[in-house]
Amino acid sequence: MITASHNPEEDNGVKLVDPMGEMLEEEWEKLASQLANVSDDQVVSAMEGIITDCSVDMNTPSSVFLAYDTRQSSPHLAQAVIDGVQSLEGHVENFGILTTPQLHYLVRCKNTNEQYGACSEEGYYRKLSKAFLHLRTVGASKGNYQSSLNLDGANGVGALKMKVFQKYLGEGLNVTIFNDGSKGKLNHMCGADFVKVQQKIPEGIPVEAGVRCVSFDGDADRVVYFYLDDNQKFHLLDGDKIATMVTAYLKDLLSAAGVDLDLCIVQTAYANGSSTYFISDILKVPVVCVPTGVKHLHHRAQQADIGVYFEANGHGTVVFSDKTIEKLETVVKSSSRPEQKKAAQKVMDVINLINQTVGDAISDMLLVETVLHDRGWSVADWDQIYKDLPNRQLKVMVADRKVITTTDAERICVTPDSLQEAINSLTSKYLCSRAFVRPSGTEDVVRVYAEATTQENADMLAYEVSKKVYQLAGGVGSEPQPPV
Numbered sequence: 386m387i388t389a390s391h392n393p394e395e396d397n398g399v400k401l402v403d404p405m406g407e408m409l410e411e412e413w414e415k416l417a418s419q420l421a422n423v424s425d426d427q428v429v430s431a432m433e434g435i436i437t438d439c440s441v442d443m444n445t446p447s448s449v450f451l452a453y454d455t456r457q458s459s460p461h462l463a464q465a466v467i468d469g470v471q472s473l474e475g476h477v478e479n480f481g482i483l484t485t486p487q488l489h490y491l492v493r494c495k496n497t498n499e500q501y502g503a504c505s506e507e508g509y510y511r512k513l514s515k516a517f518l519h520l521r522t523v524g525a526s527k528g529n530y531q532s533s534l535n536l537d538g539a540n541g542v543g544a545l546k547m548k549v550f551q552k553y554l555g556e557g558l559n560v561t562i563f564n565d566g567s568k569g570k571l572n573h574m575c576g577a578d579f580v581k582v583q584q585k586i587p588e589g590i591p592v593e594a595g596v597r598c599v600s601f602d603g604d605a606d607r608v609v610y611f612y613l614d615d616n617q618k619f620h621l622l623d624g625d626k627i628a629t630m631v632t633a634y635l636k637d638l639l640s641a642a643g644v645d646l647d648l649c650i651v652q653t654a655y656a657n658g659s660s661t662y663f664i665s666d667i668l669k670v671p672v673v674c675v676p677t678g679v680k681h682l683h684h685r686a687q688q689a690d691i692g693v694y695f696e697a698n699g700h701g702t703v704v705f706s707d708k709t710i711e712k713l714e715t716v717v718k719s720s721s722r723p724e725q726k727k728a729a730q731k732v733m734d735v736i737n738l739i740n741q742t743v744g745d746a747i748s749d750m751l752l753v754e755t756v757l758h759d760r761g762w763s764v765a766d767w768d769q770i771y772k773d774l775p776n777r778q779l780k781v782m783v784a785d786r787k788v789i790t791t792t793d794a795e796r797i798c799v800t801p802d803s804l805q806e807a808i809n810s811l812t813s814k815y816l817c818s819r820a821f822v823r824p825s826g827t828e829d830v831v832r833v834y835a836e837a838t839t840q841e842n843a844d845m846l847a848y849e850v851s852k853k854v855y856q857l858a859g860g861v862g863s864e865p866q867p868p869v
């Protein structure tokens with residue numbers, strides 16, 4: 386998949402999909418980085434090295450699925466992929482412009498002989514819309530739920546694909562698409578990452594109190610919701626809020642279906658403290674914390690019967706074990722209690738609605754809409770399940786971000802020496818606060834996260850920790866500035 390996701394239009398990159406449509410196995414990542422970094426004249430020998438080291442049988446026919454996002458540089462890079470594969474006599478199936486999760490879906494379909502769904506873009510729309518419409522049995526509106534919502538498409542591929550998909554949804558969901566790429570620049574002042582990090586309304590979307598709004602990122606694998614209340618205050622409903630609502634919903638359905646399965650939520654250190662508390666202490670569902678990066682979350686979630694994972698930034702999905710599906714099918718087929726059958730069938734429909742291969746903005750949005758509809762909730766009702774602790778994320782430029790090392794799922798800083806001590810002493814100044822630092826895996830920066838009981842405290846703490854990072858980890862460029 387040629388894309389640089391939520392990053393600026395000028396950037397580009399590649400995401401590799403494994404044969405089950407999931408994230409690439411970590412051991413292949415090293416090889417991919419190695420290959421990406423050799424000089425042009427060494428590409429052939431590096432490839433030969435990988436073929437030998439991994440005992441790749443070059444006589445086995447291969448097929449590479451390729452797609453790209455809407456960036457200007459994408460077709461050119463896609464051509465480079467085609468040339469590379471063809472030079473090794475491989476076969477390329479070029480799907481053109483797709484969202485990242487659509488490509489993941491297609492790979493899974495192909496390699497499960499289409500058991501997962503029909504292996505085409507249309508197959509994707511049909512599978513999702515069928516499940517969605519099946520779940521929406523009692524009309525488009527219900528209780529406080531209204532079926533209309535505004536989409537910020539980040540001026541990217543998600544907006545294009547939603548235009549196509551809308552036809553399959555009929556009257557079921559009334560999405561008005563903004564930032565569809567016809568005027569604005571990709572991810573510029575809009576999109577899920579902008580909304581999450583800046584905690585404000587994106588440009589290009591009308592602001593009206595109480596209206597449910599949703600933002601995709603540039604390759605449509607992340608989604609966040611937001612709205613303005615009657616006092617024009619901005620409210621963000623991020624990956625944590627999605628994970629919490631979806632888990633509570635699944636828990637209720639499983640209990641109604643009378644099936645006993647282990648349900649687990651996987652989060653990262655960026656999960657809001659309020660969400661973690663709510664899940665473990667109110668919902669009483671086990672919650673585990675893993676290092677940042679979807680590969681960590683996905684693999685940990687697969688260890689449970691039902692694993693819900695979301696990064697706070699809105700990337701996530703739910704994965705279901707074979708045992709889960711078997712148990713539910715048994716209830717649907719043989720339970721003598723209609724309400725149990727109905728609940729089990731609902732979970733089966735939810736499973737079909739979810740893109741289990743990877744986080745998928747379109748599919749996750751339909752999932753959220755399904756739960757809201759079934760509960761009869763407005764976006765404000767959803768927002769009230771718990772109140773986020775105010776938080777702030779900052780970046781610090783340092784000469785070498787590898788000087789920062791961490792442990793305990795990145796929540797504790799190991800080096801440089803006295804940095805963790807300094808963080809502890811800063812957090813002790815603010816009630817119920819938390820802060821951590823880690824080197825970014827995708828940008829040449831150190832990320833700082835802080836949360837506290839007030840926005841002022843969270844902003845101040847993030848700034849103070851940033852200053853420490855700058856001082857102790859070799860900051861470069863201008864020093865972090867206090868919040869204004």
Ligand SMILES: CC(=O)N[C@H]1[C@@H](OP(=O)(O)O)O[C@H](CO)[C@@H](O)[C@@H]1O
Binds near residue numbers: 655679828832
């Ligand atoms: C704080 C944050 O949002 N970090 C993002 C970001 O990773 P960094 O390693 O923080 O640069 O990009 C990753 C890939 O999209 C995503 O998985 C992750 O959650």
Ligand SMILES: [Mg+2]
Binds near residue numbers: 391604605
């Ligand atoms: Mg993305």
